Amino acid sequence: MHYGYFNGTVAPTDQLAIGVTDLSLLRGYGLFDYFLTYNGRPFQWDWYWERFQNSASRMHLPLPLCKEETYAVVMNLIERNGGADVAVRFVMTGGYSADSISIEQPNLLILTEAIHPVPPVQYEQGIKVILDEYVREMAEVKSTDYKRVILMAEAIRAAGASDLLYQKGGEISELSRSNFFLVKGEKIVTPNRHILHGITRRTVIGIAQADFRVEERPVLLSELYDAEEAFTTSSTKKILPITQIGDLTIGDGKVGPKSKFLLERFDELIAGW
Amino acid sequence: MHYGYFNGTVAPTDQLAIGVTDLSLLRGYGLFDYFLTYNGRPFQWDWYWERFQNSASRMHLPLPLCKEETYAVVMNLIERNGGADVAVRFVMTGGYSADSISIEQPNLLILTEAIHPVPPVQYEQGIKVILDEYVREMAEVKSTDYKRVILMAEAIRAAGASDLLYQKGGEISELSRSNFFLVKGEKIVTPNRHILHGITRRTVIGIAQADFRVEERPVLLSELYDAEEAFTTSSTKKILPITQIGDLTIGDGKVGPKSKFLLERFDELIAGW
Known part of the structure; x- marks a missing residue:
C-alpha cells in the first residue's frame, strides 16, 4: 500500500481525495x-526541488512548504512504504476557487507510487516512436498539460510505436514525457529549447562529458538521417535506445554501443546513490 | 446550498471529492x-448537449449517460436547489488511471452553482480588454485548458482590464472565456476559427440576422480601427460591450446603440424561455 500527503494530512493514497472546485x-x-x-534516497533531490520551485514560481503559486519540510514529508512517506524504492509525485494545483477562476490557496499533494520499469526487451531492441507536429505550451514548466499524448494513444498503438517525438517546423524538441x-x-x-529540462537529461549530460563532446542546441529533423544512434532519457526510462522514428531506421536499426555505454555509466551512478 | 452529481451519487457540492489518481x-x-x-429550464439545452457530446468525442471519452438521463440529473439537481435559476457545470475527465497516463473509465461530474452576473456598471460603460498573442490548443473543444487567463490575471489587473482578447499573427480569435x-x-x-463555438454566440447570430448582415470569417486586428462597436458574448456575460482594447478606444468609447439593441432582444428571449 502506498501513502500520500495532502495539505498536511498523510493517508493511504486510495483514501485521499480532492474537492471538486479545485482549479x-x-x-x-x-x-x-x-x-x-x-537505496531509499530521492535521486538528485536538489535538482528536482529547484525545478519544482521554478515551475511553481512560473505559475504564480506560492509553495506551502520549504525544501526541508518537503524533504521530511517525502522521507516519512518512503518509510511508511517499508523503505522499498518508490516513485514520488508532487502535484500542486491552483486550489479551491469560489468563482472557478481565481487562485486563493494552492493545494499540495505528495504521492508515493510503484515504479513502472521499462520492459527489458525495450533496452535490448530499442523502441519505435512516431513524429508529431506539436510543441508543448510553456514546455519548460512542468505543468500538468499532457493532453496530447493521451489524445494520440490510439495513433501510437496503431503504428506499433511506444511514444511521440515532437517536432515543429522541422525542429525536434522532445518526446511526450522524456x-x-x-x-x-x-x-x-x-535539443535545448521548447523542452522540459529533464533531470535525467542533466545527469546524462554530466556523465557523457567525460567521453563525448555534448552539444545542447536546436536539432533539425534532417539530422536524423546521419545519426548513428538515438535515445531518450527520463527518470523511469533512464537511457532508452530509439531505433526507429516513423519510417526511418536509426543507424543500423540495432541498439548502439554508445547508448549501452552511457546506460552502464548511469546504472553505476544509481547503484552507488 | 448547491448540489452536484458524481458518477451516480448526488450530494451537496462541498461533500463531493475526486480521487487523486484522476487524469x-x-x-x-x-x-x-x-x-x-x-425560469427553471436549461437555456439552449439541445445545443449545449450537442457541444458536450462533440467535446467528449474529440477527446475520445465515452459518455456514461445519454441525453435524456443527463437531462433528468440536471432537473433533479435544479429541484434540490429549490428551483431558483442556477449555473450548471459538466466536467468529464479521463478518470482514475493505474499508470497515470492510460484512460480506463471517465469520471462525470455535474454541478449546480450560483450565477455570478456581470456588474451592471460594465453594461453601462463597457469593459476594457488587453490583447494577448495566444491561441488555445484545440480551441473548438471545451477542454479544461484555461491556464492562460489564470497566468495572466495579474497583467489584466495591472492594465485595469477585465479580460484578454487573443490574437495570433494579427488575427483575432476570442476572449479567454467568451x-x-x-x-x-x-x-x-x-471570428469563425481558432474559437470555441459559443452557444450564446450562436444565439446572438440568430437574433442579429433579423436586422443585420452577419459575417462569420477571420477578423484582423486592423479591423478594430474603424469598428463602431465591439462586444463579447457568453452565457454569463450575455452581450457585454467592449469599449477599449489595449490603448485603442472603440468608436467613441461609449456603449453603442446596436450592442444595446441586441442585448434587449437577448433579454426578451431569455425572459420568455
Whole structure:
C-alpha cells in the first residue's frame, strides 16, 4: 500500500481525495514533478526541488512548504512504504476557487507510487516512436498539460510505436514525457529549447562529458538521417535506445554501443546513490 | 446550498471529492461545459448537449449517460436547489488511471452553482480588454485548458482590464472565456476559427440576422480601427460591450446603440424561455 500527503494530512493514497472546485479539475491549472528513490534516497533531490520551485514560481503559486519540510514529508512517506524504492509525485494545483477562476490557496499533494520499469526487451531492441507536429505550451514548466499524448494513444498503438517525438517546423524538441538525444561519432546532441529540462537529461549530460563532446542546441529533423544512434532519457526510462522514428531506421536499426555505454555509466551512478 | 452529481451519487457540492489518481489532476485531461437555467429550464439545452457530446468525442471519452438521463440529473439537481435559476457545470475527465497516463473509465461530474452576473456598471460603460498573442490548443473543444487567463490575471489587473482578447499573427480569435463581435454599419462580424463555438454566440447570430448582415470569417486586428462597436458574448456575460482594447478606444468609447439593441432582444428571449 502506498501513502500520500495532502495539505498536511498523510493517508493511504486510495483514501485521499480532492474537492471538486479545485482549479486543476475545472481549469487545468496545476503543475507536478516526479522522481525515483534509489537505496531509499530521492535521486538528485536538489535538482528536482529547484525545478519544482521554478515551475511553481512560473505559475504564480506560492509553495506551502520549504525544501526541508518537503524533504521530511517525502522521507516519512518512503518509510511508511517499508523503505522499498518508490516513485514520488508532487502535484500542486491552483486550489479551491469560489468563482472557478481565481487562485486563493494552492493545494499540495505528495504521492508515493510503484515504479513502472521499462520492459527489458525495450533496452535490448530499442523502441519505435512516431513524429508529431506539436510543441508543448510553456514546455519548460512542468505543468500538468499532457493532453496530447493521451489524445494520440490510439495513433501510437496503431503504428506499433511506444511514444511521440515532437517536432515543429522541422525542429525536434522532445518526446511526450522524456528528452531526446542523438549520437554522431564523438558528439552527443540534444535539443535545448521548447523542452522540459529533464533531470535525467542533466545527469546524462554530466556523465557523457567525460567521453563525448555534448552539444545542447536546436536539432533539425534532417539530422536524423546521419545519426548513428538515438535515445531518450527520463527518470523511469533512464537511457532508452530509439531505433526507429516513423519510417526511418536509426543507424543500423540495432541498439548502439554508445547508448549501452552511457546506460552502464548511469546504472553505476544509481547503484552507488 | 448547491448540489452536484458524481458518477451516480448526488450530494451537496462541498461533500463531493475526486480521487487523486484522476487524469484531470495528473495530466490536465478533462473537458467541461457550462450553461444557465432561465425560469427553471436549461437555456439552449439541445445545443449545449450537442457541444458536450462533440467535446467528449474529440477527446475520445465515452459518455456514461445519454441525453435524456443527463437531462433528468440536471432537473433533479435544479429541484434540490429549490428551483431558483442556477449555473450548471459538466466536467468529464479521463478518470482514475493505474499508470497515470492510460484512460480506463471517465469520471462525470455535474454541478449546480450560483450565477455570478456581470456588474451592471460594465453594461453601462463597457469593459476594457488587453490583447494577448495566444491561441488555445484545440480551441473548438471545451477542454479544461484555461491556464492562460489564470497566468495572466495579474497583467489584466495591472492594465485595469477585465479580460484578454487573443490574437495570433494579427488575427483575432476570442476572449479567454467568451466570443468576440464587431459592429460596422449594418454588418456584424465575428471570428469563425481558432474559437470555441459559443452557444450564446450562436444565439446572438440568430437574433442579429433579423436586422443585420452577419459575417462569420477571420477578423484582423486592423479591423478594430474603424469598428463602431465591439462586444463579447457568453452565457454569463450575455452581450457585454467592449469599449477599449489595449490603448485603442472603440468608436467613441461609449456603449453603442446596436450592442444595446441586441442585448434587449437577448433579454426578451431569455425572459420568455
